[in-house]
Amino acid sequence: MISVRDGQNRILAQVTQRTPPELVPLADARDRVLWEAARAPFDVPPTDNSAVDGYAVSSADIPATDTRELSVVADLPAGSVFDGVVQPGQAIRIMTGAPMPPGPDTVYPQESVERVGDRIRVPPIARGANVRRRGEDVASGTIVIEAGAVLRPQELGLLASLGQRHLLVSQPPRVALLSTGDEVAEPGATRKPGQIYDANRFTLRGLSEQCGGVVTDLGIVPDQRDLLRTRLLEAAEVADLVITSGGVSVGAYDLVKEVLGEIGGIDFWQVAMQPGRPLAVGRIGRAHFFGLPGNPVASMLTFLLFVRPAIFTLAGRRRVLPETWPARAAEPMRKKAGRREFKRGILRFDRGGWEVRTTGPQGSGILSSMVAGNCLIVLEEERGDVAAGETVLVEPFGWTD
Numbered sequence: 001m002i003s004v005r006d007g008q009n010r011i012l013a014q015v016t017q018r019t020p021p022e023l024v025p026l027a028d029a030r031d032r033v034l035w036e037a038a039r040a041p042f043d044v045p046p047t048d049n050s051a052v053d054g055y056a057v058s059s060a061d062i063p064a065t066d067t068r069e070l071s072v073v074a075d076l077p078a079g080s081v082f083d084g085v086v087q088p089g090q091a092i093r094i095m096t097g098a099p100m101p102p103g104p105d106t107v108y109p110q111e112s113v114e115r116v117g118d119r120i121r122v123p124p125i126a127r128g129a130n131v132r133r134r135g136e137d138v139a140s141g142t143i144v145i146e147a148g149a150v151l152r153p154q155e156l157g158l159l160a161s162l163g164q165r166h167l168l169v170s171q172p173p174r175v176a177l178l179s180t181g182d183e184v185a186e187p188g189a190t191r192k193p194g195q196i197y198d199a200n201r202f203t204l205r206g207l208s209e210q211c212g213g214v215v216t217d218l219g220i221v222p223d224q225r226d227l228l229r230t231r232l233l234e235a236a237e238v239a240d241l242v243i244t245s246g247g248v249s250v251g252a253y254d255l256v257k258e259v260l261g262e263i264g265g266i267d268f269w270q271v272a273m274q275p276g277r278p279l280a281v282g283r284i285g286r287a288h289f290f291g292l293p294g295n296p297v298a299s300m301l302t303f304l305l306f307v308r309p310a311i312f313t314l315a316g317r318r319r320v321l322p323e324t325w326p327a328r329a330a331e332p333m334r335k336k337a338g339r340r341e342f343k344r345g346i347l348r349f350d351r352g353g354w355e356v357r358t359t360g361p362q363g364s365g366i367l368s369s370m371v372a373g374n375c376l377i378v379l380e381e382e383r384g385d386v387a388a389g390e391t392v393l394v395e396p397f398g399w400t401d
């Protein structure tokens, strides 16, 4: 038996190569992984500019007490620059975002002045008020986004504001999926007695895509050695990562590990966790191989724990393991010491704090527990039964960066 953490470390030690980079238009780059750190080629904003619609004045013209009258000598809309000289006693009408003219260093909001014709009457104001400084958002040369960051809308906006049109990002890891088992039938097909519809190829496809992978679906392979062998070799040709579900336990028809032993390298792990104990990890040619358990909750969970970090590492992502958060247990939970248990939980804010309860029956085949839940409850190895009110760790579903 190995621990979850040991298993993750072994996998991360094996994934040493990341996918190559490619150049994509900014508009297509959402959720992709930035290949190299982005630096600002200039200050943002590029000049001092007005934060309000109003009047730009020199601080020498600000009255210490009472008011002063100034003459308005120009009108400066956003996007235009003033190239004249502002004399003592003069003010420039300025719009939000317009560059400050040389000289003035303070802006009166228009509602703070009285205007009659071309003259305004101004009260005291703090020197430098309502001016956004050059470089206050981003200083030229600084790293604005780290390599390995996932590009959210805000990262794309920031890169656009720096004038970028195309971005260098990691190519998405290629994932090939197949389900194994004579009992597994294609959804929509007629189900023979004793058969169940394939759930795992669809949960695993969704998870792979959520992680930024592109999926090749290689369908269902019956428990036949030659077919399995051919299909696995085919999968390794088109993918960086091959994932199967089913056929890794010790049942008589569990061929995955046998076939993998012939065509690649394989490690067969018993991970001290619940659900999802049996797991096969190895290589077929240059592709990484993961043989996940057949039970639908166990295969999702082992994906999240072991495959997701591998896909993230392949894509060059900075953070590959999720954070957990503390929450109050709303009910007692059974827990066996010596293994890490993952219960499906419903997390909500109640009575002044985050509270979590389980979704009900927690069997590793009960996929509806994943549907009812919005988080995993992570109970560490050393822990025993949990009493209501104790603090537990939760990992909300949907973490992607």
Ligand code: AMP
Residues within 6 Å of the ligand: 179, 180, 181, 183, 184, 196, 197, 198, 199, 200, 201, 245, 246, 247, 248, 249, 251, 293, 294, 295, 296
């Ligand atoms: P196995 O790991 O092959 O021993 O399968 C364990 C359990 O998971 C069995 O009850 C299988 O019927 C079920 N199972 C295997 N593959 C799938 C699949 N693709 N979708 C849903 N359930 C599956």
Ligand code: MG
Residues within 6 Å of the ligand: 180, 181, 182, 246, 247, 294
């Ligand atoms: Mg099977």
